[in-house]
Amino acid sequence: MFNVCPGLDHLYPSLGLAWALRNAGHEVVVATSGVSVAAAANAGLAVRDVSPGADFASIFPRTGSNEDRARLMRERGMAMTESLETPDVILEKFSRVSDLMLDGTLSLAREWQPDLIVYSRLQGTALIAARALGVPAVEHGFSFLREGNLPRRFLPYLAPLYERTGTPVELPEVTALYFAPDYMMHGEGEGLTMCSVPFHGGGTVPDWAVEPKRRPRICVTLGTVVPHVTGASSLTKVLDAAAETDAEFVLALGDNPDLGGAELPSNVRVVGWTALNMMLWQCDAIIHHAGCATTLASAHAGIPQLALPQGADNWINAALIERTGLGLSRESEDVDAGLLNTLLHDEGLRASARAASAALAKEPGPDQLVARLVTLAERK
Numbered sequence: 001m002f003n004v005c006p007g008l009d010h011l012y013p014s015l016g017l018a019w020a021l022r023n024a025g026h027e028v029v030v031a032t033s034g035v036s037v038a039a040a041a042n043a044g045l046a047v048r049d050v051s052p053g054a055d056f057a058s059i060f061p062r063t064g065s066n067e068d069r070a071r072l073m074r075e076r077g078m079a080m081t082e083s084l085e086t087p088d089v090i091l092e093k094f095s096r097v098s099d100l101m102l103d104g105t106l107s108l109a110r111e112w113q114p115d116l117i118v119y120s121r122l123q124g125t126a127l128i129a130a131r132a133l134g135v136p137a138v139e140h141g142f143s144f145l146r147e148g149n150l151p152r153r154f155l156p157y158l159a160p161l162y163e164r165t166g167t168p169v170e171l172p173e174v175t176a177l178y179f180a181p182d183y184m185m186h187g188e189g190e191g192l193t194m195c196s197v198p199f200h201g202g203g204t205v206p207d208w209a210v211e212p213k214r215r216p217r218i219c220v221t222l223g224t225v226v227p228h229v230t231g232a233s234s235l236t237k238v239l240d241a242a243a244e245t246d247a248e249f250v251l252a253l254g255d256n257p258d259l260g261g262a263e264l265p266s267n268v269r270v271v272g273w274t275a276l277n278m279m280l281w282q283c284d285a286i287i288h289h290a291g292c293a294t295t296l297a298s299a300h301a302g303i304p305q306l307a308l309p310q311g312a313d314n315w316i317n318a319a320l321i322e323r324t325g326l327g328l329s330r331e332s333e334d335v336d337a338g339l340l341n342t343l344l345h346d347e348g349l350r351a352s353a354r355a356a357s358a359a360l361a362k363e364p365g366p367d368q369l370v371a372r373l374v375t376l377a378e379r380k
Contacts, residue, residue, distance in 0.1 A: 001114035002045075002140075003105055003126035005097060006034025006056055008201075008224045010120040013142040013179055013293055015043050016197030017118065020366035021373070029112055031105045031125075039201060050104030050125075059096045070234070073226075073311025081315040084145060084187040085153075090122070095157035098124035102161050105129055115377035118177075124158040127151060128165060130172035136376045137172045139191075143292045143313050144180055144320055148189025175376060180296060181363050184324065186316055192372060195363035198297035200275040208269070209282045213248070216284040216344050221252040221276065223291040226310050232259050234310060237335040238287060242268055244337035247344060252279065285343045290314040290321065290329070299326050302357030304349045306339070308332045325352030 002018055004011045011032065018028050022045070030040040030047040034056055040047040079087055105125040109117070110133070118138045119126030130137035139151065147153075151174050162169040176191030220238060232253055242249045243265035251257070251264075255272045264270065276294065280286065280301035288294045290307035295317050298305045305327030307318035318329035328343065343349070 001109060001112060001117050001129075002028065002030045002032075003117055003119040003123050003129065004030060004032040004036055004040075005094070005120050005123045006032060006036050006051075006054075006101075008035060008039055009291065009293060010123070010142060011036040011039055012199050012201070013196060014118065014120060014140045015040075015045075015199050016179075017140065017177075017194070017366040017369065018045055019043075020370055023367070024370045026370075026374075029108070029114070031101075031108050033101055033104075042202060043199070048104070048108050050108060051101045054100040056097060056100065059093050067233070070310070076311060078315065080145075080313055084316070085147060086122070086150060091154055091157050094122040095124055095154070095161070097122075098128075098158060099161055101125050102128065102165065106132065106165060109133055116373060118373075121147075121150065122154070124154055124161065127154070127158060127171060127174070128162055128167050130174075131162070131170055132165065132167045135172070136379065137174050138373065138376070139174055139176045141176065141178050141191075144184050144186055144295075144317055145313055146176070146178065146185050146187035146189035146191070148176065148187075148191075173376075173379075177369075180292075181360070184320055186320075192369060193364075194366050194369045195360060196293075196296050196300075197366060198277045198293070198300050200277050200293070200297070201273075203273075203275050203278060205278055206271070206274070209279065213282070216247040217250060217282060218242075218247050218340070218344070219250050219252060219276075219279055219283045219286040220288070221286070221294060222289045222310065223294055224254070225291075226289050232257055234308060234332040235259075237333055238308075238340075239264060239268065241335050241337045241340050245340045245344075247284075247340070250279065250283070252276070285327075287335075287343075290317040292317055295321060295326070296360075299324075299353075299356050300360055302354045304328070304343050304346070304353045306330065306335075306343050308335070324356060325349075326356050327353065 033051040037049045102125045109129040117126045117130045159169045179196040249268045251270045285304045286298045287306045289310045307329040309315045309318045
């Protein structure tokens with residue numbers, strides 16, 4: 001059973017492993033909620049909405065202005081960068097997410113009787129269900145951060161949920177799984193390692209993506225969370241510089257992006273929701289928020305990256321992008337046409353990005369991990 005928080009940034013990193021298990025002949029069910037339900041179903045997996053109608057928005061309210069929310073994101077992100085730990089306020093919020101998902105998850109687990117529970121980091125219901133059933137749990141990471149003590153830190157926030165279900169307030173057997181090579185990881189902790197399979201959903205490839213390019217193409221994205229929380233005001237300097245750059249810009253901010261009334265240059269193409277893994281093969285570079293999944297997908301594509309950190313673990317990831325030769329890291333206000341031309345035309349940067357892609361291609365994929373997970377399940 002895959003037990004995943006209601007967010008695409010939590011679901012998508014785990015789908016490569018889910019399909020590796022299916023391809024090896026194992027039964028897989030996804031226990032999740034919110035937008036992740038349809039996304040898991042569209043990926044061809046059996047899925048159960050364990051908390052239909054739950055009000056997750058009340059846990060992460062959009063209060064204050066876009067600027068206020070952006071400032072809060074940055075403060076929390078800088079705190080995580082300094083400590084290399086998920087802040088306590090996030091653990092408290094995700095304990096509330098877990099509370100909403102607990103009854104449905106535990107009901108499914110007791111009926112379906114999984115031999116192993118794989119869960120997205122911060123999904124506390126999996127720890128309770130695994131302890132209640134006496135099966136191992138695998139924490140599937142979705143960042144470049146090892147946090148070997150995270151389950152132990154999370155436990156006090158989950159204690160009322162354990163008690164509500166009559167489950168001893170104890171951790172099950174937990175194994176950490178990191179979905180990036182060891183040389184990309186930060187922090188302390190031991191666990192299994194595999195190479196990610198970039199996935200951002202399926203869809204129809206648009207006409208413009210298969211037509212011959214007339215000039216270089218740069219993808220611009222802020223992931224699935226930032227546009228919803230703070231809008232796209234951080235891209236003002238990018239859009240200004242785009243008007244002075246001989247390239248096509250594909251603005252991939254989801255449907256109905258909040259551009260703050262900005263007037264777009266003629267060389268900027270706005271697209272609705274488009275799976276990133278379908279787009280990058282036709283791009284020459286990417287500008288993004290330094291989200292982990294976006295960073296890895298771009299690294300696999302072998303194109304130079306410009307990271308503009310926004311919050312959460314973005315500064316950790318942005319530092320990694322520069323350290324491993326994947327691209328550049330700057331603050332949003334520092335973007336100009338000169339920087340964009342460097343991103344597109346610096347041969348050293350392009351060669352480094354291609355070399356990183358080749359190195360990633362040699363890393364073991366999720367199929368190489370199946371036997372290890374089966375061994376864990378057989379020990380229950």
